[in-house]
Amino acid sequence: xxxxxxxxxxxxxxxxxxxxxxxxxxxxxxxxxxxxxxxxxxxxxxxxxxxxxxxxxxxxxxxxxxxxxxxxxxxxxxxxxxxxxxxxxxxxxxxxxxxxxxxxxxxxxxxxxxxxxxxxxxxxxxxxxxxxxxxxxxxxxxxxxxxxxxxxxxxxxxxxxxxxxxxxxxxxxxxxxxxxxxxxxxxxxxxxxxxxxxxxxxxxxxxxxxxxxxxxxxxxxxxxxxxxxxxxxxxxxxxxxxxxxxxxxxxxxxxxxxxxxxxxxxxxxxxxxxxxxxxxxxxxxxxxxx
Amino acid sequence: xxxxxxxxxxxxxxxxxxxxxxxxxxxxxxxxxxxxxxxxxxxxxxxxxxxxxxxxxxxxxxxxxxxxxxxxxxxxxxxxxxxxxxxxxxxxxxxxxxxxxxxxxxxxxxxxxxxxxxxxxxxxxxxxxxxxxxxxxxxxxxxxxx
Numbered sequence: 001x002x003x004x005x006x007x008x009x010x011x012x013x014x015x016x017x018x019x020x021x022x023x024x025x026x027x028x029x030x031x032x033x034x035x036x037x038x039x040x041x042x043x044x045x046x047x048x049x050x051x052x053x054x055x056x057x058x059x060x061x062x063x064x065x066x067x068x069x070x071x072x073x074x075x076x077x078x079x080x081x082x083x084x085x086x087x088x089x090x091x092x093x094x095x096x097x098x099x100x101x102x103x104x105x106x107x108x109x110x111x112x113x114x115x116x117x118x119x120x121x122x123x124x125x126x127x128x129x130x131x132x133x134x135x136x137x138x139x140x141x142x143x144x145x146x147x148x149x150x151x152x153x154x155x156x157x158x159x160x161x162x163x164x165x166x167x168x169x170x171x172x173x174x175x176x177x178x179x180x181x182x183x184x185x186x187x188x189x190x191x192x193x194x195x196x197x198x199x200x201x202x203x204x205x206x207x208x209x210x211x212x213x214x215x216x217x218x219x220x221x222x223x224x225x226x227x228x229x230x231x232x233x234x235x236x237x238x239x240x241x242x243x244x245x246x247x248x249x250x251x252x253x254x255x256x257x258x259x260x261x262x263x264x265x266x267x268x269x270x271x272x273x274x275x276x277x278x279x280x281x282x283x284x285x286x287x288x289x290x
Numbered sequence: 291x292x293x294x295x296x297x298x299x300x301x302x303x304x305x306x307x308x309x310x311x312x313x314x315x316x317x318x319x320x321x322x323x324x325x326x327x328x329x330x331x332x333x334x335x336x337x338x339x340x341x342x343x344x345x346x347x348x349x350x351x352x353x354x355x356x357x358x359x360x361x362x363x364x365x366x367x368x369x370x371x372x373x374x375x376x377x378x379x380x381x382x383x384x385x386x387x388x389x390x391x392x393x394x395x396x397x398x399x400x401x402x403x404x405x406x407x408x409x410x411x412x413x414x415x416x417x418x419x420x421x422x423x424x425x426x427x428x429x430x431x432x433x434x435x436x
Contacts, residue, residue, distance in 0.1 A: 016347055065393065075322050075400075093419075230394075233390075239360060240386035244336055
């Protein structure tokens with residue numbers, strides 16, 4: 001049935017060991033992904049390619065499954081707790097989905113190596129800017145942004161760590177939309193989770209509180225990923241024996257993660273996010289240069 | 291045409307609007323929860339069926355390595371017709387692909403629910419926003435050849 005069994009010498013496991021171990025690693029990916037609004041692909045892709053020596057195309061397909069699982073798994077809780085800014089998220093999805101669809105058909109036109117280097121640099125800059133903002137992250141009380149006012153994108157949420165209701169105003173919707181378009185484009189082009197650019201767009205450009213940024217990014221990545229999932233499916237990149245343990249593990253992890261986000265401070269969320277962003281940035285530079 | 295949501299005239303109307311918005315949040319949350327739970331059950335069923343059909347996959351002394359199942363040349367369904375064939379044979383991997391489809395459909399269903407909710411809330415701008423998102427999603431599947 002499997003006509004070309006490739007026997008790898010480094011790690012030889014039965015399919016059962018593979019399913020169980022990958023499922024356990026995926027739990028970690030789900031916790032991390034749901035906390036900082038990334039899809040868990042940060043963990044899944046390197047683990048599959050470097051540890052299990054899985055074909056990169058299949059690893060990217062698994063990453064899409066992981067993104068959708070993280071998003072839907074955690075958003076169920078975040079939406080209910082008003083941690084997600086539902087209106088801002090849905091408004092920005094205009095740009096991310098459009099970006100994802102255009103990206104899926106630009107793949108062959110642009111040199112991937114150049115893109116990896118470019119976005120490695122962009123992410124390194126975003127990491128620095130996100131870190132810089134840690135002292136000036138107080139929510140806005142007034143907004144003169146016309147789109148945000150007309151669409152009522154402002155919001156409030158209860159911060160469990162600070163034990164108080166935090167209300168905030170949204171600004172910079174046009175810059176936010178532009179960054180979201182790029183985020184969708186990049187996620188489709190490079191097969192990386194678009195959350196890496198979504199969170200800085202909301203935190204830096206639109207001044208959403210850090211936790212709201214990660215929860216809203218988490219809410220949005222599912223739809224962005226769904227917009228490119230069709231292509232991955234028809235290209236045969238979604239391998240069932242990888243998809244099943246990844247999806248189950250990530251869903252368990254995301255459920256756990258969604259209970260943690262409320263309790264930890266925004267400062268801690270920001271620091272975890274910056275560290276992960278630096279790691280992704282280095283990973284992309286490495287893939288671009290070598 | 292008035293794009294913004296009409297501001298509520300009375301405190302009762304404001305309260306009613308708030309309840310509608312809360313209902314939207316709870317409905318979306320519920321849709322996501324159901325989608326996720328159903329796909330997990332299908333995934334588990336698929337894995338169980340796969341190992342029942344191929345006991346050698348689970349044996350510790352077996353010569354079968356997972357690499358044969360995860361290489362670039364591994365065969366698995368990636369079209370609707372292949373999925374239907376696989377399901378009719380009762381293959382575990384077909385069931386897992388079905389679970390993946392349900393998982394992919396969950397966020398799309400969430401957008402559909404939002405269109406309905408925003409139009410019930412009489413919020414034309416957000417209704418248009420969500421209709422646009424849905425159109426792009428449908429287009430993406432159309433372009434993918436599904």
